[in-house]
Amino acid sequence: MAKIAHALDWPLVEGVVSDLDGVVYRGKAAIQDAVETFQDWRAAGIPYCFVTNNSTHSAGDVVAKLNSFGLEITEDNVVTSAVTAAQLIRQSHPAGTRIYVIGAPSLKKAIADAELEITDENPAVVIMGLDREITHEKLRIAVDAVLKGAQLMGTNPDLLLPTPTGFEPGAGAILTAVATAARVKPIIVGKPEVHMIEAALSRLGTDRASTLMIGDQIPTDIQAGKRAGLCSVLVTTGVPPVNDPTLQAPDFVISSLKQIPSAR
Structure with a gap:
């Protein structure tokens, strides 16, 4: 059970x-309390890093x-799931490997920037991110490729x-649709896996015991934080x-976020 947010319970936040x-x-709408909290952290010299499962946006x-x-x-x-996905693929596949991409231009750019070939012909990997222009034909190509041996990877669940x-x-x-049809378990890049959390920690240079993981989803954000050994904070401004x-x-x-003592 989560703790009641009393000031004395919180760890030192670095x-x-x-x-x-x-x-x-x-x-497109800012959550003002959150914006002000991060401004306060910046003024106090507390470093932070954002980790997003959304592959439709680049870091820029x-x-x-x-x-x-x-x-x-x-x-x-x-740290984005699109760039992290490209990095993970390159760890086990050489430049020029054929990749079928379902997702936004930002995901395709990350794959191309990693010197991987984007194609729907005999891909070695099918990578799927959020695609607001998803079609049955895209799903068909993905399922067919996976059934023929392609690895199925999702930017996030x-x-x-x-x-x-x-x-x-x-x-x-949509990842679940393809995985269910092909009867495979996909590799997940983003949260709840810890790939992006570890990348963020390496940039922050802070100790895990004094680093918070903040998110609005228990299945992804909170599980990633717990797996990485961070104090996990659920804020109820997002998904129920x-x-x-x-x-x-x-x-x-x-x-x-203003309930976090160091943010006051």
Whole structure:
């Protein structure tokens, strides 16, 4: 069970790893309490890094969006699932490997920048991210490739994403369709896996015991934080919490980042 957020319970906060959607903003709308909290952390010299499962935005896109909200950050403050996916593929595949990509231009760019060939002909890997122009034909090609031996990889398993007016299906929804049809278990790049968390920690240079992981989703953000050994904080400004006893509970549940003592 998560703790009640009393000031004396909190660890010393020397660094922050945070999700974006549902924490700092919902769709195009900033969550003002969160923006002000990160501004306070910056003024106090507390480093932070954003980790996003959303492969539809590049690090540059995230920087531009957060700068427009009044947060002064650079690409060093952002780890994306698209770039992390490309890096993971290159760890086990050489340049020129054939990759079938379902996703946004930012995911395709990350794959191309890693010297991988994007094609729908005999791919060795099918990588899937959020695709708001998904079609049955794209799903057919993916399923057929996986059944012929291609590795299935997903940028993230998020089934639901918050929007300014409600929610929309996430990348995990279409990934699940392909995985179910092909009867395989996909490799997951983003949260709840720790690949992006580890990358963020290496940039922050902070101790795990004094670094927070903040997110709005228990199945992804909180599980990643717990697996990485961070104090995990669920903020209830995004996707409604999932009541699943098989998942590790967050250390704290808050309704505003301003409830974190170091943010006051």
